[in-house]
Amino acid sequence: MKIMMSSKRSHKLLLLHFAIFCLLLQENCTEANVILCKESERKTLLEFKQSLQAVDSSGNDVLSSWKSKECCGWVGVSCNNLTGYVEKLDFRSKFKDVAGTISSSLLKLHHLRLLDLSYNDFNGSVIPEFFGSLKKLRYLDLSNANFGGSIPSNLGNLSMLEILDWVAMLEWLSHLSFLRGLDLSFVSLSSADDWSQVINKLPFLEELSLSHCDLSSISPSFSFTNFSTSLTSLDLSGNSLTSSSIYPWLFNVSSNLVSLDLSMNQLKGPIPEAFGNMITMQELYLSHNQLEGEIFKSFGNMCSLAFLDMESNHLSTFGIVQNTSLSCTRYSLRELSLAHNQLKGNSVLNEITKLPSLSVLDLGYNLLNGTIKESIGQLPNLKVLRLAGNAFDNVVISEAHFSNLTKLRSLDLSYSYLTLKISSGWSPPFQLGFMLLCSCKIGPSFPIWLRTQTALVFLDISASEISDSLPDWFWNLVDSLVYLNMSFNQINGTLPHELRYKRHLDLSSNNFTGPLPMSLYSLWSLNLSKNKFTGSVSAICNIMEKWSLYLLDLSYNVFSREVPGCIAEFVRLKVLNLADNSLSGPVPSSLGSLASLEMLSLRGNKFSGELPSSLHNCKMLKFLDLSNNELSGEIPKWIGQSLSSLERCPHQLCGLKYVQILDLSLNNISGSLPSCFNNFTSMAQKLSLDQRMEHVFRKFFVIPFDPKYVDEALLTWKGTKQRYAKILGLLLAIDLSCNKLTGEIPEELTNLQQLIALNLSRNSLIGKIPQKIGQLRQLEVLDLSRNKFSSNIPTSLSELTFLSTLDLSYNYLSGKIPTGRQLQLFDPSSYSHNQGLCGPPVSPDCSMVEPPQVEHTREGEEDSINEFMKWFYTGTGLGFAVGFWGFCCVVFFKRSWRHSYYRFLDNTKDWLYVSFILMKTRLMKRIKALPTSCRR
The missing domain is CATH 3.80.10.10 (Ribonuclease Inhibitor)
Known part of the structure; x- marks a missing residue:
């Protein structure tokens, strides 16, 4: 079975790794001193190198430093400060270009405590069985290294192992009694029915990640009894766990949990009140489930809760006022994501103002509507505000809504249809890096207050009803932008002679004129469609880094x-x-x-x-x-x-x-x-x-x-x-x-x-x-x-x-x-x-119809008619297409409307045909002088 890559790793686990390195390897973490290695181990490392293919994409030898006598100074090699023995081989942080096979010469490194081969490519080769003989290993990471085959069962002999990343078979895990961190993310455990019992025998386990392991049920005997006081971080995200299979044992293991991730499962119904007993919880991730009802009802005693992610559920009520016991959570909560739920009305934002420590607020894509009170601007710690995708049609917000948001760095009001009524002389109290205001009404004048935002990296003011000329200062302001989208406005102006440092530039559907800039830098995407640009397109030859451009629409x-x-x-x-x-x-x-x-x-x-x-x-x-x-x-x-x-x-x-x-x-x-x-x-x-x-x-x-x-x-x-x-x-x-x-x-x-x-x-x-x-x-x-x-x-x-x-x-x-x-x-x-x-609808019956006579002379006349119809259709088609574009989405998604619409077109043809007959005689001579073609 091939070992797959883990895309998620706890930052706290990394800190734990670092602490274990320093304590267990007894080395100077600053690496200020270079220890002379043992000659026997130097030869062993050179022998180990011979079985590897260590060449990067440029053909350079990534192990070129493995030549000097001081092997403790080689890249990826660390030795004990006191003894000089090699204790650490780290091929993850230093290389990521190593391939080949693993030589058994590693067995000669008798003091090896850490072996990290992750994020390299061993081309499906099997994991060597001799790894089970590295008795002093305390850290083993084989993740994302493209090993194949089954896991050697003798890895269970590594009784001193404390950190293990990526295994696929579990029966031997119970021998690793000192294990403190275990990450089996993205390893299929669908057939491992005993996984819960095996993990239950790891009494010192502190961090456990079983993310995306195809778990569907929990064994009734899974109680975590032996390590309920040691487990602090638990990640069960991306499985098929249901409420009935996970809740019974979860609330028995919660006494010291600091981080819990149950996102992307099949949890349904209201949030259990037992969550409130997790008084040490700091991070709780319940996104992408089917939870419903009230949000804060069950979190009254979680006084340490700082991060709460409940995105993509069916939550409909946000009730802080009704819960007087929520006072401690109210002051501890710093990041709150409730996007893609069913929150309604305008009371939610009023309740949010009672969370003074909030720095990240994401309420995007709910059903919020009504007015927005100015009190939203009284959150002094707010750095990220996202209200995108709600139904604030024509709701007005002004400078007062941002009056105290001095720390705001990211603002996303896209597709909320808000109206920004802001004076041209306003000087915002913040410096934004991200400003996404697509479909908000900002115009008709160009927002002069943008001139104060000198730290912008992403700017989207598309479809904002701006029908003004682009000010001269604008292009100097946005020199550092990575993403700029001003499409679907009526902005006038020309592009500067030199356009710098834009990765994604979309000015489509405006009234820009003139030629393309003569100098263009580092573009990934350029969309200038539906404007009035003129001249040659040869200016694209001046784009720097042509290899990076993936989209060009002119x-x-x-x-x-x-x-x-x-x-x-x-x-x-x-x-x-x-x-x-x-x-x-x-x-x-x-x-x-x-x-x-x-x-x-x-x-x-x-x-x-x-x-x-x-x-x-x-x-x-x-x-x-x-x-x-x-x-x-x-x-x-x-x-x-x-x-x-x-x-x-x-x-x-x-x-x-x-x-x-x-x-x-x-x-x-x-x-x-x-x-x-x-x-x-x-x-x-x-x-x-x-x-x-x-x-x-x-x-x-x-x-x-x-x-x-x-x-x-x-x-x-x-x-x-x-x-x-x-x-x-x-x-x-x-x-x-x-x-x-x-x-x-x-x-x-x-x-x-x-x-x-x-x-x-x-x-x-x-x-x-x-x-x-x-x-x-x-x-x-x-x-x-x-x-x-x-x-x-x-x-x-x-x-x-x-x-x-x-x-x-x-x-x-x-x-x-x-x-x-x-x-x-x-x-x-x-x-x-x-x-x-x-016959109908041409004639009542066929009794008086004579057999047709083939008119071989029709061809010339037909060509002339074709040419006339081409010109006729060109004139009528332009006006018709405008109306059709606004109506086509409705017509094509509802069959009955679609059929009625096409019949309307058929009826219209009567008028077109009559007009054609009336004009045909006068124009026939002129038409015959034209070349016969369907085109212009």
């Missing part, structure tokens, strides 16, 4: 010219969005150097030519959008073979089993449709899909939240452009419209039974509509208009009960429209310009 601006070849130097780039600019030239072949790329959007530019074959190197791509350009040539066959991770792609092919949106609309793509649609597993089978397609960049940040980037799709249905972002994962769509595709619809397409929308309009497709099209049971949008389809409408089409948008116009279809509940409900315009169609 979409929806007015950038022009070609994409510079330096883009190849951004080797860690995951997101590149240059959509909706005026960029031209070929798609850069240098994009093929971006092996980490997950999202690429070049939509809505003037790129021309064929796709570069180098793109097949981007094997991590999940989202690819090249629509609405001037690309030409056939669909590259390598895409489906090389880019097998794609979730959204405007090209093909058969290897794209996870594709959700296939969009190559508005190009000049030629050739026939592929016959491998049944390979699109996400469209053919009902899968568990994420509701958003997003990229998380957690590993690049040490911040209190995870930066995410949500992909956005822009699809065209019935001449209107519709935008999808938050609901993108719900949409399964194929849009191949406005190209030069030929041939028939392959029958394999009818296997995509989860498909929501299909648009093949404005091509040159021929033949029959597949008879099995009725298998697309989830289809809501079907547009096959302006092709050359012939023969009858398949009867199975009437079986599509969810179909709300249908357009079969401008084809050569004939015969009776199939009867059923659906097809007769659509407007006649859905079937127009198919001269052979009859």
Whole structure:
């Protein structure tokens, strides 16, 4: 069994470790003196080194110091000050690059008391059995060292062991009677039924961590009788413990507990009053359970309680006033986290003011509302205040709410919808490092009082209704910022010539103008989308530390010219969005150097030519959008073979089993449709899909939240452009419209039974509509208009009960429209310009309909109509898309509204068609002079 890494370690355990080192090793902890080692032990260490591979990522020997005669001065080696014998080998704090095997030469170090091999990589090798013969070991740490196999049972012979980290088998633990600290975190004990009895035989145990050990029950005989007076720290977090399995014995072992962690279990119901008997408790962690009711009712006698974390429960009442015995807890409590509960009303904050020692308060994401009294500003020790995600709609707070918060360092009011009514001349009494005010009303003027906050590291004033010019002093103020987000405002201004030291910069959805800065430093994420920036994007070549940039979004601006070849130097780039600019030239072949790329959007530019074959190197791509350009040539066959991770792609092919949106609309793509649609597993089978397609960049940040980037799709249905972002994962769509595709619809397409929308309009497709099209049971949008389809409408089409948008116009279809509940409900315009169609809703019956005559002269006229409709749709689509964006989330989450909405669009088409007929005659000559194309 492989030993896994522990992600959590008590800081008090570390202090205990240090004290034991100093006392038991009898050495000078300042390491002021270098003791000459024994020659025999020096040779032993050199022999031990030969079996190791001690080379770091740069190829340097991390044991290069192991050469001199004074081995007690070697890195990782410590000797006894009096005897000179080696007593300590610490490979954790000094190396972390050691691999290989462990030589039995260690047995020659007869005085070894500490062996720490943690956080290295021994490549799954078994733990040596001879460890059980190191009789004087008192500290053994094998955690996160990638050992494999089973634990040698003879480790139970280490009777003097006092600290042990990471074991997997327990039967031999009872022999370690002097053990004081035991950490089995992240070791599965699901099959160790006797774990409680084994631990019960460790009378001197002081610190015990069984975090994430798959514990589900406690043995009835587990009483902790032998060490109830010695245990001070107990961590049982991340298991499946229930109230009935843990409470009975927990309250019998609580007499001297100082720290207790029961977070991430399955505790339910009210908080037991027996917690109040834990009078020595200082730290209590009960987060991520299902506790409910009142919070402080059970904590009356816990006069030493300083840290209380009850985040993510079902707590609804905060009652200090009702508990007169709470006076001691009231003055001892320093950190309180009650985020993600069900606290309501405005009385909670009033009660909080009765905790004068409070330094950290987290009430984020509850149901708090109503007014906030100014007394919240009378907590003199408060350093962290988090009220994010509550319902303080339009509640006003002013300078008075912060009047006495002189120690405040972190303020998070995000998504609380508060209104900050603060005078421009206010000078805050604090210096904040973290200021997160997203969705608070700060504007319309830019907050001048920000000028006083010279210690800021994180600043988020996005969606704050600011519609002012950016002051000249701002960029000098934020030189030291790591995170800056001013998106979704209406801020005017230009960027400075030199932009320094921002790790994450988001200025999207504003009114910034001008060129990009000529000097950019140390960026990890840059989002300037939806502004009015102009000029060339070549300034990105001046970004320092190009290897660190993972996100670049310059979409929806007015950038022009070609994409510079330096883009190849951004080797860690995951997101590149240059959509909706005026960029031209070929798609850069240098994009093929971006092996980490997950999202690429070049939509809505003037790129021309064929796709570069180098793109097949981007094997991590999940989202690819090249629509609405001037690309030409056939669909590259390598895409489906090389880019097998794609979730959204405007090209093909058969290897794209996870594709959700296939969009190559508005190009000049030629050739026939592929016959491998049944390979699109996400469209053919009902899968568990994420509701958003997003990229998380957690590993690049040490911040209190995870930066995410949500992909956005822009699809065209019935001449209107519709935008999808938050609901993108719900949409399964194929849009191949406005190209030069030929041939028939392959029958394999009818296997995509989860498909929501299909648009093949404005091509040159021929033949029959597949008879099995009725298998697309989830289809809501079907547009096959302006092709050359012939023969009858398949009867199975009437079986599509969810179909709300249908357009079969401008084809050569004939015969009776199939009867059923659906097809007769659509407007006649859905079937127009198919001269052979009859029956409702086109005509009462088919008795007077003559067989259709193929009009081979229609093609030229159709091209002209296509060009006119392109211009017509462009004008009408812009206005319509604005209204749609505000409504789309509601429409797509409620099916009945969604269907009504699509029918509304169908009715609107009547008006559009009449307008078209009236204008057609006057404009036909002008239209015929234009090139035939679906695009601009």
